[in-house]
Amino acid sequence: MALTETAALEAGRDFIRDIVAADLAAGRHRSVVTRFPPEPNGYLHIGHAKSICLNFGIAEEFGGRCHLRFDDTNPTKEEQEYIDAIERDVRWLGFDWGGHLYHASDYFEQLYQWAEYLIREGKAYVDDQSPHDMRATRGTLTEPGTDSPYRERSVDENLDLFRRMRAGEFPNGARVLRAKIDMASGNINLRDPTLYRILHAKHPRTGTTWSIYPSYDFAHGQSDAIEQITHSICTLEFEDHRPLYDWFIANLPVPSQPHQYEFARLNLTYTVLSKRVLTGLVREGHVSGWDDPRMPTLAGLRRRGVPAAAIREFVKRIGVAKANSVVDFAMFEHAVREVLNRTSPRRMAVLRPLRVIIENYPEDKTETLEAANHPDDPGAGTRQVRFGREIFIERDDFMENPPKKFFRLAPGREVRLRYAYFITCREVVKDESGDVVELRCTYDPATRGGNAPDGRKVQATIHWVSASGSVPAEVRLYNHLFTRPEPNAADFAADLNPQSMEVLTDSRLEAALASDNIDAAVQFERQGYFYRDPDSTPGRLVFNRTVGLRDTWAKVANVA
Numbered sequence: 001m002a003l004t005e006t007a008a009l010e011a012g013r014d015f016i017r018d019i020v021a022a023d024l025a026a027g028r029h030r031s032v033v034t035r036f037p038p039e040p041n042g043y044l045h046i047g048h049a050k051s052i053c054l055n056f057g058i059a060e061e062f063g064g065r066c067h068l069r070f071d072d073t074n075p076t077k078e079e080q081e082y083i084d085a086i087e088r089d090v091r092w093l094g095f096d097w098g099g100h101l102y103h104a105s106d107y108f109e110q111l112y113q114w115a116e117y118l119i120r121e122g123k124a125y126v127d128d129q130s131p132h133d134m135r136a137t138r139g140t141l142t143e144p145g146t147d148s149p150y151r152e153r154s155v156d157e158n159l160d161l162f163r164r165m166r167a168g169e170f171p172n173g174a175r176v177l178r179a180k181i182d183m184a185s186g187n188i189n190l191r192d193p194t195l196y197r198i199l200h201a202k203h204p205r206t207g208t209t210w211s212i213y214p215s216y217d218f219a220h221g222q223s224d225a226i227e228q229i230t231h232s233i234c235t236l237e238f239e240d241h242r243p244l245y246d247w248f249i250a251n252l253p254v255p256s257q258p259h260q261y262e263f264a265r266l267n268l269t270y271t272v273l274s275k276r277v278l279t280g281l282v283r284e285g286h287v288s289g290w291d292d293p294r295m296p297t298l299a300g301l302r303r304r305g306v307p308a309a310a311i312r313e314f315v316k317r318i319g320v321a322k323a324n325s326v327v328d329f330a331m332f333e334h335a336v337r338e339v340l341n342r343t344s345p346r347r348m349a350v351l352r353p354l355r356v357i358i359e360n361y362p363e364d365k366t367e368t369l370e371a372a373n374h375p376d377d378p379g380a381g382t383r384q385v386r387f388g389r390e391i392f393i394e395r396d397d398f399m400e401n402p403p404k405k406f407f408r409l410a411p412g413r414e415v416r417l418r419y420a421y422f423i424t425c426r427e428v429v430k431d432e433s434g435d436v437v438e439l440r441c442t443y444d445p446a447t448r449g450g451n452a453p454d455g456r457k458v459q460a461t462i463h464w465v466s467a468s469g470s471v472p473a474e475v476r477l478y479n480h481l482f483t484r485p486e487p488n489a490a491d492f493a494a495d496l497n498p499q500s501m502e503v504l505t506d507s508r509l510e511a512a513l514a515s516d517n518i519d520a521a522v523q524f525e526r527q528g529y530f531y532r533d534p535d536s537t538p539g540r541l542v543f544n545r546t547v548g549l550r551d552t553w554a555k556v557a558n559v560a
């Protein structure tokens, strides 16, 4: 990244914000109006979050407004479920469109009138060619297309046919309305693009009123013009469409002239940000749904425990550029950790329990010990954790034959139980197949709270829960959904990670987690951040690992 770009990023600026600022300073606009225009054919993903933060962010920063507009021009793929999910997700991210909720379908009548206008101007015609012939006569990047035999139809004939298309007289695909621009244009988008197609389909909002629907290209820019959008911000794929959008704006009596600016879409390693692929994952059952915590959707990330603030912070850090690139997933996780480290209450949980009996602790006794909710924030207070004769520690925190650098529990060795006592391992109990099933330990009553009065040291502090002070739980650990940093979108199933989810069914959680009323991720000490899953029932908690504690990005970027 160039130095100037880094400086701009730190100042929260980018080339689009510079353009907006310059336009306002020069009086080209009195206030800025942007929009976020999703097509309701799937759930929003973190790539959309980049666009949402940019559009709503600019409106906020410059005192303008941002519209939410559903680009609902394709009734065969669009559903109310997606409309509801998109509204919920934009709100969850922290943005508000106020009263400015619109739909391309609000403008169907106006768009239709503008199509007739183009016909009357001799700038649009009804084409009867088959879809196959239309493709064949379109030409290629190096060869011009050829004119349709229907290109020179009279205005009257075109008007008549177009009105009959609207009236539903013809079957799907029989005819289209095309703009009459230039079949030899170097830009394929200008080779007489389709404006309207016949589609006898029920629309979620307009029902069966229409049997023709405008193309995305014909609806998009004109919708912006109707809403007086000042800066139409979109991703780079639409750069080649801009001349077409400008042609419509120049050739129609639209109420304003929006200008389009393109930025690089977000790509993230080890995942895919394509609705087509995400839809495939859901339909083919590779994930449990759009909100599967492994999905890069906002619904999935939310269910995983990622806070909206972390997504906003991540988007701010990646900035807005004009060249496509791929962002390391570890950078996203780094932002999540930073936010959660600041805000998450600490709890103890043993994911893979190993039973420990404290032999010299009285059978019928339990006691409560005080534990800090956040090590750096005394204001977060403390909580009580129950200690007793039977406890659980993490299997990984014990080794029967420890190598040199393993400092945690081992036969004959003393360690500290966090917030509790020093314990020493006296005996290892195994089952008939030789697996360790229990440890017999002793504790030193003088070390209550975790310090020895004689000043003796131990080399490790481990977490624990007591049998009577914990509840059973299922914990779901997640890894990358794909095995390769840049999965093949054409054959995504081949790159799926068979180990993307690991389910631990006999974890034990500190009892406070059963009664906590925290709707946010918590830190399980020494493990990572975890968030309660809606699959939880009163009798059985289910937690998702949002992200582990180990930060690979901090190392790469040297930013920790």
Ligand code: ATP
Binding pocket: 036, 037, 038, 039, 040, 041, 046, 047, 048, 050, 051, 233, 234, 235, 264, 265, 266, 267, 273, 274, 275, 276
């Ligand atoms: P599809 O994959 O169906 O073409 P899409 O991902 O482009 O869909 P839209 O609903 O058309 O989805 O997107 C709404 C807006 O979000 C568009 O302005 C689009 O440019 C932007 N957007 C989509 N994907 C990304 C991304 N990865 N990064 C940044 N912006 C994105």
Ligand code: MG
Binding pocket: 039
């Ligand atoms: Mg799109």
